[in-house]
Each structure stands twice: as C-alpha cells, then as structure tokens.
Amino acid sequence: xxxxxxSSDPRGFDxxxxxxxxxxxxxxGFLFLLWSEVFLRTKVxxxxxYYQQQQVFQxxxxxxxxxxxxxxxSQDVVASPDILNxxxxxxxxxxxxxxxxxxxxxxxxxxxxxxxxSPHMFAEYRYTEKGxxxxxxxxGRTPLSYLWSDPYLRDRIGWYLKKFITKGSLSLPGTFxxxxxxxxxxxxxxxxxxxxxxxxxxxxxxxxxxRPLEHSAHxxxxxxxxxxxxxxxxxxxxVEYPVTPIHRRIVAEMAPEYPAIRRQxxxxxxxxxxxxxxxxxxxDDYRLYRNADHLNRHGAAALTPVLMADCGxxxxxxxxVAHQ
Numbered sequence: 001x002x003x004x005x006x007s008s009d010p011r012g013f014d015x016x017x018x019x020x021x022x023x024x025x026x027x028x029g030f031l032f033l034l035w036s037e038v039f040l041r042t043k044v045x046x047x048x049x050y051y052q053q054q055q056v057f058q059x060x061x062x063x064x065x066x067x068x069x070x071x072x073x074s075q076d077v078v079a080s081p082d083i084l085n086x087x088x089x090x091x092x093x094x095x096x097x098x099x100x101x102x103x104x105x106x107x108x109x110x111x112x113x114x115x116x117x118s119p120h121m122f123a124e125y126r127y128t129e130k131g132x133x134x135x136x137x138x139x140g141r142t143p144l145s146y147l148w149s150d151p152y153l154r155d156r157i158g159w160y161l162k163k164f165i166t167k168g169s170l171s172l173p174g175t176f177x178x179x180x181x182x183x184x185x186x187x188x189x190x191x192x193x194x195x196x197x198x199x200x201x202x203x204x205x206x207x208x209x210x211r212p213l214e215h216s217a218h219x220x221x222x223x224x225x226x227x228x229x230x231x232x233x234x235x236x237x238x239v240e241y242p243v244t245p246i247h248r249r250i251v252a253e254m255a256p257e258y259p260a261i262r263r264q265x266x267x268x269x270x271x272x273x274x275x276x277x278x279x280x281x282x283x284d285d286y287r288l289y290r291n292a293d294h295l296n297r298h299g300a301a302a303l304t305p306v307l308m309a310d311c312g313x314x315x316x317x318x319x320x321v322a323h324q
Contacts, residue, residue, distance in 0.1 A: 077300055079180045116240075116273075184294075
C-alpha cells in the first residue's frame with residue numbers, strides 16, 4: 001500500500017493550506033513592519049515633539065540653563081542659546097526629575113533651572129502610565145535602530161495614519177525652534193458661547209487634584225528634584241504660567257484646592273532657597289493665547305523677557321528667536 005498522502009487527501013490539503021496561510025501572514029506582517037518603519041521615519045518623526053527634542057538635546061554642546069515642565073513650559077517660553085527648553089506636553093514630575101538628572105550628569109556647566117510649579121501637575125491623569133515615554137533614547141543618547149520598536153509610536157500608528165489620510169499630511173501644532181520651544185501662531189478669540197465655555201470646563205475637570213500632596217509620589221519627586229538641584233548649587237526658579245480669564249474663573253469655581261497647592265510651592269521655594277513666581281493672572285489678552293491655558297508665539301515673546309529677568313537669567317535673545 002502506498003503510504004504517501006495523495007493530493008486529494010484532506011489532511012494533505014489542510015497541511016499545505018495552513019503552510020501557505022502562515023507564509024502569507026508572515027509576508028503581510030513583514031510588509032506592514034517595513035511600511036510602518038518608512039511611514040514613521042518619513043512622516044511622523046518630523047512632527048513629533050519628542051523626537052524633535054531628542055535632536056536638540058543630543059546635539060547641544062552647552063546648556064547654561066534649562067526649562068523643565070510640561071506643555072506650558074514648552075509653549076509659553078521662547079528658548080534661546082542662553083536657556084534650552086526641556087518642556088514636553090503631558091510630562092509628569094518623575095519624568096521632569098529624570099530630565100533634571102540627565103542635564104546635571106551630562107552638562108556640568110549648568111547653572112540655572114526654571115522649573116514649572118503648577119497645581120495641575122498633581123492631577124490624577126499624571127499618575128497613569130498610559131502614554132508615558134521611555135527616556136532611554138532621549139536622555140541616554142542610545143540610537144533607536146527601528147522606530148516600530150518604540151511602543152509609544154507603535155501604539156499610535158493607527159492615529160497617525162488616520163490623521164494623515166484625512167488631512168493629507170501630518171504637522172506640529174506650531175513651530176519647533178532650534179532651542180526646544182514649540183510656538184504656535186494661532187490667536188485665540190474670546191470665548192463667548194456656552195459651547196466654548198464647556199470646552200474649558202472639560203479641560204479644567206482633567207486638572208483637578210484629588211489626593212493630598214503628602215500622599216503623592218509626584219510631590220515627593222518634586223522635593224527630591226529640588227534637593228538634588230540644591231546639592232549641586234543650581235539656581236532654581238519655580239514658575240506658574242499664565243492662563244486666560246475664563247480659565248481662571250472656572251478653576252476658581254471648580255478647583256478650590258489650587259490656592260493651598262500654591263502655598264505648598266511657596267513653602268518649598270523658601271525651604272530650598274528657590275525663587276517662586278506665579279504669572280497665573282499676568283496676561284488677560286486672548287490674542288496672546290492659542291487656547292484657554294497656553295500662550296501663542298506672541299504671548300510667549302511677551303512673557304519670556306519678564307520671566308527671565310525675574311528668574312535672573314540673561315542676557316537674552318528671545319526677540320530674534322521668537323520670529324525664527
């Protein structure tokens with residue numbers, strides 16, 4: 001009896017079909033990874049503040065002073081050769097501490113840090129790990145061989161693709177300057193409609209602080225950062241950035257915890273010999289904002305020389321840099 005399986009034998013057919021399907025799936029997977037790599041390298045990296053910032057700080061020869069914080073730091077201050085901007089949207093305080101340690105280790109010439117001091121930095125969403133970046137590449141100067149191996153980019157490739165298809169391109173929400181600031185040209189109009197106010201209310205809801213600071217790992221990280229900076233004799237200026245009148249009003253209505261947190265910042269500044277400046281209500285003109293709680297390019301250019309003078313950093317060249 002012939003022991004071979006004929007082509008009509010269903011077991012043989014199933015085996016070959018399964019092999020073909022496996023090979024086809026492998027080929028599709030390989031092509032998808034290849035396409036993903038090309039798409040990320042050619043379309044996404046150029047509009048990623050994270051990777052734009054990576055280029056700034058991996059090529060910096062000297063950093064006499066640095067800004068550390070979240071999107072308010074990134075967008076509200078015009079950086080220059082005198083002070084590089086390390087701010088990045090959504091940063092939590094532990095990430096800020098990582099950046100401070102990197103700068104301290106890599107740049108012994110560092111003399112001053114402007115450190116964000118905003119109550120919303122202790123909001124609940126800052127405690128989650130979702131969307132948090134791995135700083136090995138940004139801080140450790142480690143080359144990333146394949147971009148699709150970056151879980152942050154890989155998890156968002158569908159979002160990038162959808163935006164690219166619907167809009168025909170990808171773009172930054174502003175201009176990323178050679179010194180790390182992200183400046184927007186959009187001028188906000190005064191919100192007068194109920195819908196516009198609801199947008200601000202929804203934003204403020206995400207910024208509510210719901211746990212006591214004495215139970216906050218982020219508050220301890222903030223103290224640890226100040227301790228480390230003081231041990232290195234670094235001048236620290238703790239700064240709260242401006243928001244629009246409507247944002248201030250809604251925060252006053254919804255977030256009664258903010259004044260107490262500001263008093264905590266003031267106490268920290270006194271304890272660690274830092275300067276504390278709040279510009280929360282410093283700018284009322286809506287034309288200087290891009291949205292209810294971030295300045296645009298013109299607002300940043302107006303705030304920066306005041307902030308730098310108050311924090312004792314200079315001389316500055318913000319006026320020229322602001323229009324790059």
